[in-house]
Amino acid sequence: MSPETGAEAISPATGAEPAAGAETAVTLDAVEHVYGGTVHALGPIDLALRQGEFFATIGPSGCGKTTMMDIVAGLTEPTGGEVVFEGRPVRGAVPEGVGIVFQDDASFPWLTVFDNIAFGLRRLGMAGAEVRDRVDYAIDFMGLQGFAKARPSELSGGMRQRVCIARTFVMEPRLILLDEPFGSLDQQTRILMGDELLRLWRETGATVLLITHSLDEAALLSDRIGVMSARPGVFIEIVETGWPVDRDSRMASKDEFGQVTTHLWELLRGESMKAMGDGGP
Ligand SMILES: Nc1ncnc2c1ncn2[C@@H]1O[C@H](COP(=O)(O)OP(=O)(O)OP(=O)(O)O)[C@@H](O)[C@H]1O
Numbered sequence: 481m482s483p484e485t486g487a488e489a490i491s492p493a494t495g496a497e498p499a500a501g502a503e504t505a506v507t508l509d510a511v512e513h514v515y516g517g518t519v520h521a522l523g524p525i526d527l528a529l530r531q532g533e534f535f536a537t538i539g540p541s542g543c544g545k546t547t548m549m550d551i552v553a554g555l556t557e558p559t560g561g562e563v564v565f566e567g568r569p570v571r572g573a574v575p576e577g578v579g580i581v582f583q584d585d586a587s588f589p590w591l592t593v594f595d596n597i598a599f600g601l602r603r604l605g606m607a608g609a610e611v612r613d614r615v616d617y618a619i620d621f622m623g624l625q626g627f628a629k630a631r632p633s634e635l636s637g638g639m640r641q642r643v644c645i646a647r648t649f650v651m652e653p654r655l656i657l658l659d660e661p662f663g664s665l666d667q668q669t670r671i672l673m674g675d676e677l678l679r680l681w682r683e684t685g686a687t688v689l690l691i692t693h694s695l696d697e698a699a700l701l702s703d704r705i706g707v708m709s710a711r712p713g714v715f716i717e718i719v720e721t722g723w724p725v726d727r728d729s730r731m732a733s734k735d736e737f738g739q740v741t742t743h744l745w746e747l748l749r750g751e752s753m754k755a756m757g758d759g760g761p
């Protein structure tokens with residue numbers, strides 16, 4: 481990639497470059513991953529996420545989405561290429577300013593809701609009063625009032641996932657990575673959680689990278705949706721929705737929403753069939 485423009489390697493045909501004038505939060509430059517020298521899981525991928533955008537990635541099962549997220553998070557070293565977050569290469573550790581929400585409920589069962597949300601702040605050595613302020617605010621914001629002293633086992637699945645999201649957002653990440661965060665929730669809860677995620681995104685101004693299996697969720701929440709091919713996953717198209725910032729799930733009743741989901745499915749259908757016939761490396 482050219483250090484002058486930072487965008488030479490990105491193909492304009494895919495729409496993978498940020499808009500002129502937009503600040504770039506994260507760049508993936510020819511990022512590729514091969515597991516064990518044989519399973520070509522991902523890429524090469526070129527992508528630039530704009531500062532503060534909501535970007536979703538959809539793609540057939542096994543196409544390398546989680547692999548991509550783990551690489552962006554610094555949890556997996558790519559076998560090729562490089563990720564740059566805020567101008568610094570991501571290598572070997574989760575960078576400061578990056579928050580992760582995993583698919584499965586990752587709350588600590590032995591801690592209360594309050595202590596779960598406070599966990600990361602306390603590890604940073606933050607003073608008790610500030611921890612309390614931030615955690616109380618997060619509990620309020622996520623609709624968990626009255627449950628500060630409850631343990632995760634006393635909560636519903638949706639509430640537990642809200643604890644996990646609160647625990648990540650309370651750290652005030654500038655980039656938040658979510659891998660199928662609502663995968664285990666029922667449809668109505670998923671939709672409401674999506675609205676909450678949008679509210680948090682607006683409030684914090686963070687850049688969001690969301691991985692989801694749900695075309696509707698991707699279409700509803702995102703500024704842009706990267707559609708991946710079957711493994712090894714590369715972006716076959718990046719769809720710009722053009723939704724207003726103050727959107728919510730009521731978007732789903734609009735004609736434009738139907739057009740976006742139809743287009744996403746057209747792109748994904750063939751790839752999903754390829755992925756289902758995928759026998760090996
Ligand atoms: N640790 C690993 N060792 C070897 N192969 C792996 C490893 N992790 C993932 N893979 C393989 O890499 C490919 C991509 O996996 P990945 O988990 O990134 O896909 P995904 O798109 O997240 O799938 P899903 O939608 O089902 O979550 C798959 O073929 C998977 O079997």
Ligand SMILES: [Mg+2]
Nearest residue numbers: 545546547659
């Ligand atoms: Mg995955």
